Amino acid sequence: MSAPMLAVDAVSTSYGAVQALRDVSIEVAQGEIVTLVGANGAGKSTLLMTICGDPRARAGRIAFEGRDVTQLPTHEIMRMGLAQVPEGRRVFPRMSVMENLLMGAQVAGHDPPPLLDQVFALFPRLRERQAQRGGTLSGGEQQMLAIGRALMSKPRLLLLDEPSLGLAPLIVRQIFSAIRDLNEKEGLTVLLVEQNANQALRLAHRGYVLVNGRITLAGSGRELLAMPEVRDAYLGGGH
Amino acid sequence: MTGEVAAITMANRPSVTAAAMKDAAITALVAAGLFIPIVGLRTDVGADGALMIRQRWADVAILVLIAFFGRLGLVTWRGLRGEAKPRTAARTEVLRRAGTFVAPLLLGAAVVLPFIPGTGRYELDLGILVLTYVMLGWGLNIVVGLAGLLDLGYVAFYAVGAYSYALLATTFGLSFWVCLPLAGILAAFWGILLGFPVLRLRGDYLAIVTLAFGEIIRVVLINWVSLTGGPNGITGIPRPSFFGLPFSMSGEPDTFAGFFGIEPSPVHRVIFLYYLILILALLTNWVSIRMRRQPLGRAWEALREDEIACRALGINVTNTKLTAFAMGAMFGGFAGAFFATRQGFISPESFTFIESAIILAIVVLGGMGSQIGIAIAALVMIGGFELFRDLDEYRMLVFGGAMVLIMVVRPRGLVGSRTPTVALGARRAIGAEHVGEGRG
Numbered sequence: 001m002s003a004p005m006l007a008v009d010a011v012s013t014s015y016g017a018v019q020a021l022r023d024v025s026i027e028v029a030q031g032e033i034v035t036l037v038g039a040n041g042a043g044k045s046t047l048l049m050t051i052c053g054d055p056r057a058r059a060g061r062i063a064f065e066g067r068d069v070t071q072l073p074t075h076e077i078m079r080m081g082l083a084q085v086p087e088g089r090r091v092f093p094r095m096s097v098m099e100n101l102l103m104g105a106q107v108a109g110h111d112p113p114p115l116l117d118q119v120f121a122l123f124p125r126l127r128e129r130q131a132q133r134g135g136t137l138s139g140g141e142q143q144m145l146a147i148g149r150a151l152m153s154k155p156r157l158l159l160l161d162e163p164s165l166g167l168a169p170l171i172v173r174q175i176f177s178a179i180r181d182l183n184e185k186e187g188l189t190v191l192l193v194e195q196n197a198n199q200a201l202r203l204a205h206r207g208y209v210l211v212n213g214r215i216t217l218a219g220s221g222r223e224l225l226a227m228p229e230v231r232d233a234y235l236g237g238g239h
Numbered sequence: 240m241t242g243e244v245a246a247i248t249m250a251n252r253p254s255v256t257a258a259a260m261k262d263a264a265i266t267a268l269v270a271a272g273l274f275i276p277i278v279g280l281r282t283d284v285g286a287d288g289a290l291m292i293r294q295r296w297a298d299v300a301i302l303v304l305i306a307f308f309g310r311l312g313l314v315t316w317r318g319l320r321g322e323a324k325p326r327t328a329a330r331t332e333v334l335r336r337a338g339t340f341v342a343p344l345l346l347g348a349a350v351v352l353p354f355i356p357g358t359g360r361y362e363l364d365l366g367i368l369v370l371t372y373v374m375l376g377w378g379l380n381i382v383v384g385l386a387g388l389l390d391l392g393y394v395a396f397y398a399v400g401a402y403s404y405a406l407l408a409t410t411f412g413l414s415f416w417v418c419l420p421l422a423g424i425l426a427a428f429w430g431i432l433l434g435f436p437v438l439r440l441r442g443d444y445l446a447i448v449t450l451a452f453g454e455i456i457r458v459v460l461i462n463w464v465s466l467t468g469g470p471n472g473i474t475g476i477p478r479p480s481f482f483g484l485p486f487s488m489s490g491e492p493d494t495f496a497g498f499f500g501i502e503p504s505p506v507h508r509v510i511f512l513y514y515l516i517l518i519l520a521l522l523t524n525w526v527s528i529r530m531r532r533q534p535l536g537r538a539w540e541a542l543r544e545d546e547i548a549c550r551a552l553g554i555n556v557t558n559t560k561l562t563a564f565a566m567g568a569m570f571g572g573f574a575g576a577f578f579a580t581r582q583g584f585i586s587p588e589s590f591t592f593i594e595s596a597i598i599l600a601i602v603v604l605g606g607m608g609s610q611i612g613i614a615i616a617a618l619v620m621i622g623g624f625e626l627f628r629d630l631d632e633y634r635m636l637v638f639g640g641a642m643v644l645i646m647v648v649r650p651r652g653l654v655g656s657r658t659p660t661v662a663l664g665a666r667r668a669i670g671a672e673h674v675g676e677g678r679g
Contacts, residue, residue, distance in 0.1 A: 054550060078553030086551045092544035096659040103541050106534050107553040131659070153553065 011060030037197040038210035083155035093135025104152030119148040140171035197234035263311035270306035374520035376601040376613040378570030384608035386563035387543025392453025396568040398590035400575020426572020427565040434564035472586025606652025
């Protein structure tokens with residue numbers, strides 16, 4: 001394996017006096033789906049946000065495609081070919097679906113129409129709803145819109161923060177199969193933060209388990225799924 | 240009357256009247272509690288110079304009765320209206336259709352106003368005043384309506400523009416047309432200066448800092464006597480010329496009247512000022528509409544919707560906020576320069592907090608983000624304020640009542656819907672009922 005697409009090396013982050021991440025190191029290689037699982041407050045979202053430079057890492061180094069991005073401002077990091085689907089979807093509620101999607105294309109400056117076709121092919125629902133206001137969509141549609149909006153910048157690495165949050169199991173399966181499609185057909189690299197460890201580990205090539213701001217386990221998705229400590233802690237086994 | 244209404248209500252929903260009576264009785268009780276000490280007892284100076292208490296129970300009774308029947312009427316009316324909520328969608332559609340011809344109609348009226356028979360000096364002056372506020376409303380709308388940054392100190396930029404023009408014109412003898420862009424640039428510069436410290440603030444916190452900023456500018460203007468003349472203000476500000484031709488009564492060839500060979504009249508200057516502010520206001524409108532379709536304008540709206548999502552999409556939030564402040568301030572500066580040249584005299588008294596409040600009220604009542612709504616709100620607020628001039632001190636009461644009424648009937652402003660800037664196929668307005676209250 002050549003140099004990883006994303007390398008997080010011994011990163012620590014704190015919110016004031018509270019240390020949220022301690023010496024976290026993860027790698028994401030080109031073409032992989034990597035998932036980060038852990039309990040509430042383990043620091044999963046913090047790690048994702050730290051990669052985007054908000055909050056900034058207090059120690060350690062983050063490199064994307066070989067470039068050190070640790071000290072770059074957020075908006076510059078987000079222009080380098082990575083896109084984020086924020087936690088809680090955060091679509092623009094008063095703007096139409098179309099406007100939401102165009103906001104995603106705006107910064108990268110790619111020609112929107114072919115990208116729009118791609119997003120609509122992935123989520124046909126969005127094509128039907130394109131004139132509708134973002135805030136009136138259902139939760140699942142909003143998640144589709146948030147992912148579609150991120151894809152509009154034609155990213156090479158997609159960061160997903162809890163895409164299954166508050167969605168019905170059927171919709172979660174749809175979203176996850178869309179992520180798999182993007183990875184297999186488009187070769188998109190994905191870093192997925194999930195509380196839904198079961199499904200996330202099934203989808204991912206590799207996974208990391210985060211406990212209290214530290215990586216405690218790492219391995220392939222299957223390996224982690226099979227580990228008793230993972231089963232006990234995150235998959236509800238035996239409780 | 241009330242009996243009839245009650246009877247009808249009774250037939251539909253038997254419980255409404257009883258509930259309404261109870262509600263009205265409670266209201267009357269509250270009114271009595273308030274009015275007995277405030278109105279019922281009054282201290283007067285007696286014949287021997289001592290204080291004596293006069294009792295006015297009749298007045299209290301009238302007030303309590305008004306409260307009782309007012310509440311009863313309101314509750315029964317609401318009960319009769321019932322669940323008429325779905326009508327808002329239809330109403331949005333009607334408003335949208337009305338909007339397509341109301342705007343050109345208003346514009347047409349504004350253009351021909353000086354030539355309508357019966358339009359005198361007073362009407363033109365009122366028109367200029369209304370248009371000034373329309374322009375200020377549109378300018379503030381960029382900051383509040385589009386970018387969602389609550390600015391309570393907008394009058395500061397109006398003041399910067401006015402003083403810029405006044406000082407540049409009286410000190411260096413620069414003409415209005417040179418000073419106008421300079422005033423705009425200086426105001427924009429102050430907009431950025433305000434923008435920097437408040438970058439991390441939103442909502443209430445931002446409002447407090449901008450309020451303080453507005454006051455700081457005013458206090459500096461009062462106290463920096465050597466530059467601004469302090470409370471005395473600046474007098475003798477040059478009046479505008481018609482591209483170099485002064486509006487003078489002499490009728491010589493190098494004056495406006497003389498050049499065009501018409502009878503000199505003081506109305507010429509007023510008409511010129513009227514068209515000047517009309518053009519400036521339309522420029523503000525045009526730029527706002529253009530900006531909304533540009534990436535920067537769309538970023539403003541996205542910023543209003545969700546700042547975190549904006550960051551996630553790689554939008555430079557700092558630049559986006561600063562440009563919104565600068566752009567809004569620039570138009571405030573233009574309006575200020577116009578104000579200075581129209582008045583010929585400015586003092587800090589013209590730039591108090593109430594001005595900021597009125598401009599913000601225009602933006603909010605108009606339905607934040609709606610260009611035509613703001614124009615109508617300015618017309619109603621400023622024009623209406625003039626209309627009730629005879630009521631003297633009760634004018635503020637009418638004013639406040641009208642604002643409460645608008646907010647009760649249309650909580651998202653007169654035109655609360657918003658049309659997307661891009662669409663494949665037909666554009667559809669986004670109804671007011673889908674627009675969060677108080678969220679730009």
